[in-house]
Amino acid sequence: MRTARTPGQLRAEVLIVLGVSLGQSAVYSLLALIDKLTQRQALSAQTTTMNSSVTPDRPWLDLSYQLVNIAFPLVPVVLAFYLLSLDRSVGSARSGPASGLGTGFLPRTSRPWRLIGFDLRRPLPDLVAGLLIAVGIGIPGLGLYLGARALGLNTTVAASALTDHWWTVPVLVLAAAENAVLEETIMLGFLFTRFRQLGWRIGVIIAVSATIRGSYHLYQGFGGFVGNLIMGVIFGFLYTRFRRVMPMVVTHTLLDVTAFVGYALVAPYVSWL
Template identity: 50%
Template structure:
Protein backbone atom coordinates (compact mmCIF):
# COMPACT_ATOMS: atom_id res chain seq x y z
CA UNK A 1 0.00 0.00 0.00
CA UNK A 2 1.09 3.58 -0.59
CA UNK A 3 1.08 6.16 2.17
CA UNK A 4 -1.39 9.09 1.99
CA UNK A 5 -0.25 11.71 -0.51
CA UNK A 6 2.14 9.29 -2.29
CA UNK A 7 1.50 8.58 -5.96
CA UNK A 8 1.20 4.88 -6.82
CA UNK A 9 4.10 3.25 -8.67
CA UNK A 10 3.56 3.34 -12.44
CA UNK A 11 2.53 0.09 -14.08
CA UNK A 12 4.55 -1.79 -16.68
CA UNK A 13 2.71 -0.28 -19.69
CA UNK A 14 3.34 3.24 -18.39
CA UNK A 15 7.03 2.51 -17.83
CA UNK A 16 7.35 1.07 -21.33
CA UNK A 17 5.65 4.13 -22.86
CA UNK A 18 7.97 6.45 -20.97
CA UNK A 19 11.09 4.51 -21.99
CA UNK A 20 9.94 4.43 -25.61
CA UNK A 21 9.41 8.21 -25.56
CA UNK A 22 12.80 8.65 -23.93
CA UNK A 23 14.54 6.68 -26.69
CA UNK A 24 12.86 8.75 -29.40
CA UNK A 25 13.84 11.99 -27.62
CA UNK A 26 17.50 10.98 -27.21
CA UNK A 27 17.75 9.82 -30.82
CA UNK A 28 15.87 12.89 -32.03
CA UNK A 29 18.49 15.08 -30.39
CA UNK A 30 21.42 13.09 -31.76
CA UNK A 31 21.96 10.23 -34.19
CA UNK A 32 18.31 9.77 -35.12
CA UNK A 33 18.27 13.36 -36.32
CA UNK A 34 21.43 12.68 -38.33
CA UNK A 35 19.78 9.59 -39.83
CA UNK A 36 16.78 11.60 -41.03
CA UNK A 37 19.01 14.24 -42.60
CA UNK A 38 21.06 11.49 -44.25
CA UNK A 39 17.94 9.97 -45.79
CA UNK A 40 17.03 13.34 -47.27
CA UNK A 41 20.63 13.86 -48.37
CA UNK A 42 20.94 10.55 -50.21
CA UNK A 43 17.58 11.16 -51.91
CA UNK A 44 18.86 14.54 -53.08
CA UNK A 45 22.15 13.04 -54.25
CA UNK A 46 20.53 10.19 -56.18
CA UNK A 47 18.12 12.55 -57.94
CA UNK A 48 20.74 15.18 -58.79
CA UNK A 49 22.04 15.67 -62.32
CA UNK A 50 25.58 14.96 -61.12
CA UNK A 51 26.37 11.23 -60.73
CA UNK A 52 26.92 10.00 -57.18
CA UNK A 53 30.56 9.16 -57.91
CA UNK A 54 31.22 12.78 -58.91
CA UNK A 55 29.82 14.21 -55.68
CA UNK A 56 31.77 14.82 -52.47
CA UNK A 57 31.30 15.50 -48.79
CA UNK A 58 33.60 16.94 -46.13
CA UNK A 59 33.67 15.46 -42.62
CA UNK A 60 35.61 18.20 -40.81
CA UNK A 61 34.93 21.48 -42.60
CA UNK A 62 36.53 24.79 -41.72
CA UNK A 63 34.09 27.13 -39.98
CA UNK A 64 35.93 30.42 -40.39
CA UNK A 65 38.70 31.87 -42.56
CA UNK A 66 40.24 33.29 -39.37
CA UNK A 67 42.31 30.47 -37.78
CA UNK A 68 41.72 31.26 -34.10
CA UNK A 69 38.01 31.85 -34.65
CA UNK A 70 37.90 28.56 -36.55
CA UNK A 71 39.53 26.88 -33.53
CA UNK A 72 36.87 28.31 -31.19
CA UNK A 73 34.08 27.12 -33.49
CA UNK A 74 35.66 23.64 -33.78
CA UNK A 75 35.93 23.25 -29.99
CA UNK A 76 32.39 24.52 -29.43
CA UNK A 77 31.06 22.09 -32.03
CA UNK A 78 32.87 19.17 -30.39
CA UNK A 79 31.69 20.15 -26.92
CA UNK A 80 28.03 20.59 -27.79
CA UNK A 81 28.03 17.40 -29.90
CA UNK A 82 28.87 15.48 -26.72
CA UNK A 83 25.77 16.68 -24.84
CA UNK A 84 23.62 13.74 -26.06
CA UNK A 85 26.26 11.44 -24.56
CA UNK A 86 25.90 13.24 -21.23
CA UNK A 87 22.11 13.00 -21.51
CA UNK A 88 22.19 9.28 -22.30
CA UNK A 89 24.48 8.56 -19.34
CA UNK A 90 22.32 10.70 -17.06
CA UNK A 91 19.18 8.83 -18.06
CA UNK A 92 20.82 5.42 -17.67
CA UNK A 93 21.85 6.36 -14.12
CA UNK A 94 18.28 7.26 -13.06
CA UNK A 95 18.00 4.19 -10.81
CA UNK A 96 21.12 5.15 -8.86
CA UNK A 97 23.45 2.78 -10.68
CA UNK A 98 26.55 4.19 -12.33
CA UNK A 99 25.84 4.50 -16.05
CA UNK A 100 29.52 4.28 -17.02
CA UNK A 101 29.79 0.96 -15.19
CA UNK A 102 26.49 -0.24 -16.57
CA UNK A 103 27.65 0.08 -20.18
CA UNK A 104 31.35 -0.56 -19.49
CA UNK A 105 32.65 2.95 -20.23
CA UNK A 106 34.89 2.88 -17.15
CA UNK A 107 38.67 2.45 -16.97
CA UNK A 108 38.56 -0.79 -14.99
CA UNK A 109 40.27 -2.90 -17.68
CA UNK A 110 42.57 -0.46 -19.53
CA UNK A 111 45.01 -2.90 -21.14
CA UNK A 112 42.41 -5.46 -22.13
CA UNK A 113 40.13 -2.76 -23.54
CA UNK A 114 43.04 -1.20 -25.43
CA UNK A 115 44.07 -4.52 -26.96
CA UNK A 116 40.48 -5.33 -27.91
CA UNK A 117 40.04 -1.85 -29.37
CA UNK A 118 43.10 -2.23 -31.58
CA UNK A 119 41.88 -5.65 -32.69
CA UNK A 120 38.42 -4.39 -33.59
CA UNK A 121 39.92 -1.40 -35.42
CA UNK A 122 42.06 -3.74 -37.54
CA UNK A 123 39.10 -6.05 -38.16
CA UNK A 124 36.91 -3.17 -39.37
CA UNK A 125 39.46 -0.76 -40.82
CA UNK A 126 41.05 -2.71 -43.66
CA UNK A 127 37.81 -4.15 -45.09
CA UNK A 128 36.22 -0.73 -44.66
CA UNK A 129 38.93 0.93 -46.73
CA UNK A 130 38.54 -1.76 -49.39
CA UNK A 131 34.77 -1.25 -49.46
CA UNK A 132 35.26 2.51 -49.85
CA UNK A 133 37.63 2.01 -52.79
CA UNK A 134 35.24 -0.50 -54.36
CA UNK A 135 32.29 1.83 -53.84
CA UNK A 136 34.16 4.67 -55.53
CA UNK A 137 35.08 2.40 -58.42
CA UNK A 138 31.51 1.28 -59.11
CA UNK A 139 29.99 4.70 -58.45
CA UNK A 140 27.91 4.10 -55.30
CA UNK A 141 30.06 6.13 -52.89
CA UNK A 142 30.71 9.87 -52.88
CA UNK A 143 34.22 11.25 -52.51
CA UNK A 144 34.79 11.70 -48.77
CA UNK A 145 37.15 14.50 -47.79
CA UNK A 146 38.13 13.71 -44.21
CA UNK A 147 39.30 17.24 -43.39
CA UNK A 148 39.15 20.73 -44.84
CA UNK A 149 40.98 22.37 -41.95
CA UNK A 150 44.01 24.48 -42.71
CA UNK A 151 47.56 23.66 -41.67
CA UNK A 152 47.33 25.39 -38.28
CA UNK A 153 49.18 24.27 -35.14
CA UNK A 154 45.89 23.07 -33.67
CA UNK A 155 44.68 21.05 -36.69
CA UNK A 156 45.89 17.61 -35.58
CA UNK A 157 44.76 17.99 -31.91
CA UNK A 158 41.32 19.14 -33.06
CA UNK A 159 41.03 16.22 -35.49
CA UNK A 160 41.93 13.81 -32.67
CA UNK A 161 39.30 15.42 -30.43
CA UNK A 162 36.79 15.18 -33.28
CA UNK A 163 37.57 11.48 -33.65
CA UNK A 164 37.04 10.92 -29.93
CA UNK A 165 33.79 12.90 -30.01
CA UNK A 166 32.46 10.81 -32.89
CA UNK A 167 33.42 7.61 -31.11
CA UNK A 168 31.78 8.59 -27.82
CA UNK A 169 28.59 9.81 -29.48
CA UNK A 170 28.13 6.80 -31.74
CA UNK A 171 29.22 4.03 -29.40
CA UNK A 172 27.57 5.36 -26.25
CA UNK A 173 24.27 6.35 -27.89
CA UNK A 174 23.89 3.90 -30.81
CA UNK A 175 25.30 0.89 -28.96
CA UNK A 176 25.42 1.27 -25.19
CA UNK A 177 22.36 3.42 -24.50
CA UNK A 178 20.17 2.01 -27.27
CA UNK A 179 21.01 -1.61 -26.40
CA UNK A 180 20.25 -1.05 -22.72
CA UNK A 181 16.97 0.72 -23.34
CA UNK A 182 15.75 -1.78 -25.93
CA UNK A 183 16.71 -4.53 -23.50
CA UNK A 184 14.62 -2.77 -20.83
CA UNK A 185 11.77 -2.75 -23.36
CA UNK A 186 12.15 -6.54 -23.74
CA UNK A 187 13.34 -6.51 -27.35
CA UNK A 188 14.87 -9.73 -28.62
CA UNK A 189 18.70 -9.72 -28.78
CA UNK A 190 18.76 -10.14 -32.56
CA UNK A 191 16.36 -7.21 -33.00
CA UNK A 192 18.53 -5.00 -30.75
CA UNK A 193 21.69 -5.78 -32.72
CA UNK A 194 19.98 -5.19 -36.07
CA UNK A 195 18.35 -1.92 -34.90
CA UNK A 196 21.69 -0.57 -33.71
CA UNK A 197 23.41 -1.56 -36.95
CA UNK A 198 20.71 -0.08 -39.18
CA UNK A 199 20.80 3.17 -37.24
CA UNK A 200 24.58 3.36 -37.72
CA UNK A 201 24.27 2.66 -41.43
CA UNK A 202 21.46 5.17 -41.93
CA UNK A 203 23.21 8.18 -40.43
CA UNK A 204 26.14 7.48 -42.78
CA UNK A 205 23.93 7.33 -45.89
CA UNK A 206 24.91 10.87 -46.90
CA UNK A 207 28.27 9.34 -47.94
CA UNK A 208 26.59 6.93 -50.37
CA UNK A 209 25.40 3.33 -50.55
CA UNK A 210 28.86 1.82 -49.96
CA UNK A 211 29.38 3.50 -46.56
CA UNK A 212 25.83 2.53 -45.58
CA UNK A 213 26.62 -1.14 -46.17
CA UNK A 214 30.03 -0.89 -44.51
CA UNK A 215 28.64 0.81 -41.42
CA UNK A 216 25.79 -1.68 -41.11
CA UNK A 217 28.39 -4.47 -41.04
CA UNK A 218 30.45 -2.52 -38.51
CA UNK A 219 27.29 -1.95 -36.49
CA UNK A 220 26.45 -5.66 -36.44
CA UNK A 221 29.96 -6.52 -35.21
CA UNK A 222 30.02 -3.79 -32.55
CA UNK A 223 26.46 -4.33 -31.28
CA UNK A 224 26.94 -8.10 -31.06
CA UNK A 225 30.25 -7.62 -29.26
CA UNK A 226 28.53 -5.33 -26.78
CA UNK A 227 25.68 -7.78 -26.31
CA UNK A 228 28.16 -10.47 -25.33
CA UNK A 229 30.55 -8.36 -23.24
CA UNK A 230 28.49 -5.36 -22.06
CA UNK A 231 31.53 -3.06 -22.42
CA UNK A 232 31.48 -0.06 -24.72
CA UNK A 233 35.01 1.20 -23.96
CA UNK A 234 36.76 -1.09 -26.49
CA UNK A 235 34.30 0.11 -29.12
CA UNK A 236 35.10 3.74 -28.30
CA UNK A 237 38.82 2.97 -28.57
CA UNK A 238 38.40 1.15 -31.89
CA UNK A 239 36.22 3.91 -33.37
CA UNK A 240 38.61 6.62 -32.19
CA UNK A 241 41.56 4.81 -33.80
CA UNK A 242 39.69 4.42 -37.09
CA UNK A 243 38.76 8.09 -37.23
CA UNK A 244 42.19 9.32 -36.12
CA UNK A 245 43.81 7.34 -38.94
CA UNK A 246 41.23 8.70 -41.42
CA UNK A 247 41.23 12.32 -40.24
CA UNK A 248 44.87 12.87 -39.33
CA UNK A 249 46.20 10.62 -42.07
CA UNK A 250 44.17 12.55 -44.63
CA UNK A 251 45.39 15.90 -43.29
CA UNK A 252 49.04 14.82 -43.37
CA UNK A 253 49.02 13.10 -46.78
CA UNK A 254 50.66 15.17 -49.55
CA UNK A 255 48.23 16.20 -52.32
CA UNK A 256 49.97 13.99 -54.91
CA UNK A 257 49.52 10.92 -52.67
CA UNK A 258 45.83 11.70 -52.22
CA UNK A 259 45.48 12.01 -55.97
CA UNK A 260 47.17 8.64 -56.50
CA UNK A 261 44.72 7.07 -54.03
CA UNK A 262 41.76 8.65 -55.75
CA UNK A 263 40.97 11.15 -52.96
CA UNK A 264 41.32 14.93 -52.91
Protein backbone atom coordinates in the same frame (compact mmCIF):
# COMPACT_ATOMS: atom_id res chain seq x y z
CA MET B 1 13.16 7.01 -4.26
CA ARG B 2 13.86 5.82 -7.79
CA THR B 3 11.08 4.01 -9.58
CA ALA B 4 11.23 1.52 -12.43
CA ARG B 5 10.62 2.98 -15.87
CA THR B 6 7.39 2.03 -17.61
CA PRO B 7 7.52 0.75 -21.22
CA GLY B 8 6.01 4.03 -22.41
CA GLN B 9 8.69 6.00 -20.62
CA LEU B 10 11.43 3.81 -22.05
CA ARG B 11 10.14 4.26 -25.60
CA ALA B 12 9.82 8.02 -25.08
CA GLU B 13 13.38 8.22 -23.79
CA VAL B 14 14.70 6.35 -26.83
CA LEU B 15 12.86 8.69 -29.20
CA ILE B 16 14.03 11.79 -27.33
CA VAL B 17 17.69 10.75 -27.20
CA LEU B 18 17.68 9.73 -30.86
CA GLY B 19 15.75 12.86 -31.79
CA VAL B 20 18.41 15.16 -30.38
CA SER B 21 21.35 13.11 -31.64
CA LEU B 22 21.91 10.32 -34.14
CA GLY B 23 18.30 9.79 -35.18
CA GLN B 24 18.21 13.42 -36.24
CA SER B 25 21.49 12.87 -38.09
CA ALA B 26 19.95 9.89 -39.90
CA VAL B 27 17.08 12.03 -41.21
CA TYR B 28 19.43 14.77 -42.41
CA SER B 29 21.71 12.13 -43.93
CA LEU B 30 18.83 10.63 -45.90
CA LEU B 31 17.92 14.07 -47.22
CA ALA B 32 21.56 14.67 -48.15
CA LEU B 33 21.61 11.42 -50.11
CA ILE B 34 18.41 12.35 -51.95
CA ASP B 35 20.00 15.69 -52.79
CA LYS B 36 23.10 13.96 -54.17
CA LEU B 37 21.09 11.43 -56.18
CA THR B 38 19.04 14.19 -57.83
CA GLN B 39 22.08 16.19 -58.90
CA ARG B 40 23.20 16.12 -62.52
CA GLN B 41 26.56 14.75 -61.47
CA ALA B 42 26.85 11.04 -60.82
CA LEU B 43 27.19 10.05 -57.18
CA SER B 44 30.77 8.89 -57.69
CA ALA B 45 31.70 12.28 -59.17
CA GLN B 46 30.60 14.15 -56.07
CA THR B 47 32.65 14.86 -52.94
CA THR B 48 31.50 14.70 -49.34
CA THR B 49 33.62 16.96 -47.16
CA MET B 50 34.03 16.44 -43.43
CA ASN B 51 35.74 18.53 -40.75
CA SER B 52 35.64 21.78 -42.70
CA SER B 53 36.99 25.14 -41.64
CA VAL B 54 34.32 27.69 -40.77
CA THR B 55 36.41 30.87 -40.78
CA PRO B 56 39.70 29.90 -42.42
CA ASP B 57 40.89 33.51 -42.53
CA ARG B 58 40.58 33.82 -38.72
CA PRO B 59 42.26 30.80 -37.13
CA TRP B 60 41.37 31.68 -33.53
CA LEU B 61 37.67 31.90 -34.37
CA ASP B 62 37.86 28.78 -36.51
CA LEU B 63 39.38 26.90 -33.56
CA SER B 64 36.55 28.14 -31.34
CA TYR B 65 33.97 26.87 -33.84
CA GLN B 66 35.70 23.49 -34.05
CA LEU B 67 35.79 23.04 -30.27
CA VAL B 68 32.14 24.06 -29.89
CA ASN B 69 31.17 21.64 -32.68
CA ILE B 70 32.93 18.90 -30.75
CA ALA B 71 31.49 19.76 -27.33
CA PHE B 72 27.78 20.28 -28.03
CA PRO B 73 27.15 16.90 -29.75
CA LEU B 74 28.22 15.26 -26.49
CA VAL B 75 25.25 16.73 -24.60
CA PRO B 76 22.97 13.80 -25.66
CA VAL B 77 25.52 11.47 -24.05
CA VAL B 78 25.03 13.31 -20.76
CA LEU B 79 21.27 13.05 -21.28
CA ALA B 80 21.54 9.30 -21.85
CA PHE B 81 23.56 8.87 -18.66
CA TYR B 82 21.05 10.96 -16.73
CA LEU B 83 18.16 8.83 -17.95
CA LEU B 84 20.03 5.64 -17.06
CA SER B 85 20.65 6.99 -13.58
CA LEU B 86 16.91 7.41 -13.05
CA ASP B 87 16.13 3.81 -13.84
CA ARG B 88 15.93 1.52 -10.85
CA SER B 89 15.22 -1.52 -13.02
CA VAL B 90 18.66 -1.47 -14.61
CA GLY B 91 20.70 -4.06 -12.78
CA SER B 92 17.68 -5.50 -10.96
CA ALA B 93 18.01 -8.90 -12.62
CA ARG B 94 20.79 -11.25 -13.56
CA SER B 95 21.98 -11.75 -17.11
CA GLY B 96 20.18 -14.33 -19.18
CA PRO B 97 22.64 -17.11 -20.07
CA ALA B 98 21.24 -17.63 -23.54
CA SER B 99 21.20 -14.06 -24.80
CA GLY B 100 24.17 -12.59 -22.98
CA LEU B 101 21.99 -9.66 -21.96
CA GLY B 102 19.13 -9.99 -19.53
CA THR B 103 16.37 -7.47 -18.83
CA GLY B 104 18.58 -5.86 -16.23
CA PHE B 105 21.92 -7.16 -17.41
CA LEU B 106 24.03 -4.37 -15.94
CA PRO B 107 25.27 -4.02 -12.37
CA ARG B 108 23.50 -1.59 -10.07
CA THR B 109 25.63 1.51 -9.54
CA SER B 110 25.23 5.19 -8.82
CA ARG B 111 27.59 5.94 -11.71
CA PRO B 112 25.52 5.46 -14.86
CA TRP B 113 28.53 5.41 -17.21
CA ARG B 114 29.63 2.22 -15.49
CA LEU B 115 26.33 0.61 -16.41
CA ILE B 116 27.53 0.35 -20.02
CA GLY B 117 31.24 -0.06 -19.35
CA PHE B 118 32.25 3.48 -20.27
CA ASP B 119 35.09 3.79 -17.77
CA LEU B 120 38.81 3.19 -17.27
CA ARG B 121 38.60 0.16 -15.01
CA ARG B 122 40.18 -2.10 -17.68
CA PRO B 123 42.45 0.18 -19.71
CA LEU B 124 44.87 -2.39 -21.15
CA PRO B 125 42.30 -5.06 -22.16
CA ASP B 126 40.05 -2.37 -23.66
CA LEU B 127 42.98 -0.86 -25.58
CA VAL B 128 44.21 -4.20 -26.91
CA ALA B 129 40.70 -5.33 -27.88
CA GLY B 130 39.97 -1.98 -29.52
CA LEU B 131 43.20 -2.12 -31.52
CA LEU B 132 42.56 -5.66 -32.74
CA ILE B 133 39.00 -4.82 -33.76
CA ALA B 134 40.22 -1.70 -35.56
CA VAL B 135 42.69 -3.73 -37.61
CA GLY B 136 40.04 -6.31 -38.42
CA ILE B 137 37.51 -3.68 -39.54
CA GLY B 138 39.72 -0.94 -40.97
CA ILE B 139 41.37 -2.73 -43.90
CA PRO B 140 38.18 -4.39 -45.24
CA GLY B 141 36.38 -1.08 -44.65
CA LEU B 142 38.83 0.79 -46.86
CA GLY B 143 38.39 -1.86 -49.54
CA LEU B 144 34.61 -1.55 -49.32
CA TYR B 145 34.82 2.23 -49.66
CA LEU B 146 37.08 2.06 -52.73
CA GLY B 147 34.93 -0.65 -54.28
CA ALA B 148 31.68 1.26 -53.71
CA ARG B 149 33.20 4.38 -55.21
CA ALA B 150 34.45 2.46 -58.24
CA LEU B 151 30.94 1.05 -58.75
CA GLY B 152 29.43 4.54 -58.55
CA LEU B 153 27.65 3.85 -55.26
CA ASN B 154 29.54 6.29 -53.07
CA THR B 155 30.85 9.81 -53.12
CA THR B 156 34.50 10.65 -52.66
CA VAL B 157 34.89 11.35 -48.96
CA ALA B 158 37.26 14.17 -48.07
CA ALA B 159 37.78 13.33 -44.41
CA SER B 160 39.41 16.64 -43.53
CA ALA B 161 39.25 20.11 -45.04
CA LEU B 162 40.68 22.08 -42.12
CA THR B 163 43.24 24.72 -42.91
CA ASP B 164 46.76 23.96 -41.73
CA HIS B 165 47.38 25.32 -38.22
CA TRP B 166 49.13 24.10 -35.09
CA TRP B 167 45.79 22.90 -33.75
CA THR B 168 44.64 21.01 -36.86
CA VAL B 169 45.76 17.52 -35.84
CA PRO B 170 44.66 17.87 -32.17
CA VAL B 171 41.22 19.03 -33.32
CA LEU B 172 40.92 16.08 -35.72
CA VAL B 173 41.84 13.69 -32.90
CA LEU B 174 39.25 15.30 -30.61
CA ALA B 175 36.64 15.09 -33.39
CA ALA B 176 37.39 11.39 -33.80
CA ALA B 177 37.04 10.80 -30.05
CA GLU B 178 33.78 12.78 -29.97
CA ASN B 179 32.31 10.67 -32.77
CA ALA B 180 33.32 7.49 -30.96
CA VAL B 181 31.93 8.51 -27.57
CA LEU B 182 28.66 9.81 -29.01
CA GLU B 183 27.95 6.85 -31.26
CA GLU B 184 29.01 3.99 -29.02
CA THR B 185 27.48 5.21 -25.76
CA ILE B 186 24.14 5.83 -27.47
CA MET B 187 23.98 3.20 -30.22
CA LEU B 188 25.32 0.43 -27.99
CA GLY B 189 25.10 1.35 -24.32
CA PHE B 190 21.86 3.30 -24.16
CA LEU B 191 19.84 1.68 -26.95
CA PHE B 192 20.79 -1.89 -26.05
CA THR B 193 19.84 -1.24 -22.43
CA ARG B 194 16.48 0.31 -23.25
CA PHE B 195 15.54 -2.13 -26.02
CA ARG B 196 16.39 -5.11 -23.83
CA GLN B 197 14.27 -3.68 -21.02
CA LEU B 198 11.43 -3.46 -23.53
CA GLY B 199 11.79 -7.19 -24.13
CA TRP B 200 13.38 -7.10 -27.58
CA ARG B 201 15.46 -10.06 -28.74
CA ILE B 202 19.19 -9.50 -29.05
CA GLY B 203 19.21 -10.20 -32.79
CA VAL B 204 16.54 -7.57 -33.37
CA ILE B 205 18.37 -5.04 -31.18
CA ILE B 206 21.62 -5.55 -33.10
CA ALA B 207 19.81 -5.23 -36.45
CA VAL B 208 17.94 -2.05 -35.49
CA SER B 209 20.99 -0.39 -33.95
CA ALA B 210 23.16 -1.29 -36.96
CA THR B 211 20.54 0.02 -39.39
CA ILE B 212 20.35 3.35 -37.58
CA ARG B 213 24.15 3.51 -37.58
CA GLY B 214 24.26 2.91 -41.31
CA SER B 215 21.47 5.42 -41.92
CA TYR B 216 23.28 8.40 -40.44
CA HIS B 217 26.17 7.69 -42.81
CA LEU B 218 23.98 7.79 -45.93
CA TYR B 219 25.30 11.28 -46.70
CA GLN B 220 28.45 9.53 -47.97
CA GLY B 221 26.52 7.24 -50.31
CA PHE B 222 25.42 3.62 -50.27
CA GLY B 223 28.92 2.40 -49.46
CA GLY B 224 28.91 4.44 -46.27
CA PHE B 225 25.59 2.90 -45.31
CA VAL B 226 26.64 -0.70 -45.95
CA GLY B 227 30.06 -0.32 -44.32
CA ASN B 228 28.66 1.16 -41.13
CA LEU B 229 25.77 -1.31 -41.11
CA ILE B 230 28.29 -4.16 -41.07
CA MET B 231 30.36 -2.40 -38.41
CA GLY B 232 27.20 -1.93 -36.33
CA VAL B 233 26.43 -5.65 -36.48
CA ILE B 234 29.99 -6.52 -35.41
CA PHE B 235 29.99 -3.93 -32.62
CA GLY B 236 26.59 -5.07 -31.41
CA PHE B 237 27.66 -8.69 -31.27
CA LEU B 238 30.86 -7.78 -29.40
CA TYR B 239 28.97 -5.57 -26.95
CA THR B 240 26.74 -8.46 -25.97
CA ARG B 241 29.92 -10.38 -25.13
CA PHE B 242 32.08 -7.67 -23.54
CA ARG B 243 29.20 -5.75 -21.92
CA ARG B 244 31.52 -2.76 -22.23
CA VAL B 245 31.46 0.03 -24.79
CA MET B 246 35.08 1.05 -24.19
CA PRO B 247 36.66 -1.44 -26.63
CA MET B 248 34.36 -0.11 -29.37
CA VAL B 249 35.05 3.50 -28.34
CA VAL B 250 38.77 2.75 -28.74
CA THR B 251 38.17 1.06 -32.10
CA HIS B 252 36.01 3.89 -33.41
CA THR B 253 38.48 6.53 -32.25
CA LEU B 254 41.39 4.76 -33.92
CA LEU B 255 39.47 4.33 -37.19
CA ASP B 256 38.43 7.98 -37.30
CA VAL B 257 41.87 9.29 -36.28
CA THR B 258 43.37 7.21 -39.09
CA ALA B 259 40.78 8.53 -41.56
CA PHE B 260 40.87 12.19 -40.48
CA VAL B 261 44.57 12.68 -39.78
CA GLY B 262 45.66 10.22 -42.45
CA TYR B 263 43.62 12.00 -45.08
CA ALA B 264 44.97 15.40 -44.07
CA LEU B 265 48.56 14.14 -44.30
CA VAL B 266 48.34 11.80 -47.30
CA ALA B 267 45.59 13.09 -49.61
CA PRO B 268 47.69 15.90 -51.16
CA TYR B 269 50.16 13.28 -52.42
CA VAL B 270 47.88 10.50 -53.73
CA SER B 271 45.04 10.43 -56.24
CA TRP B 272 43.06 7.38 -55.13
CA LEU B 273 41.66 8.76 -51.85
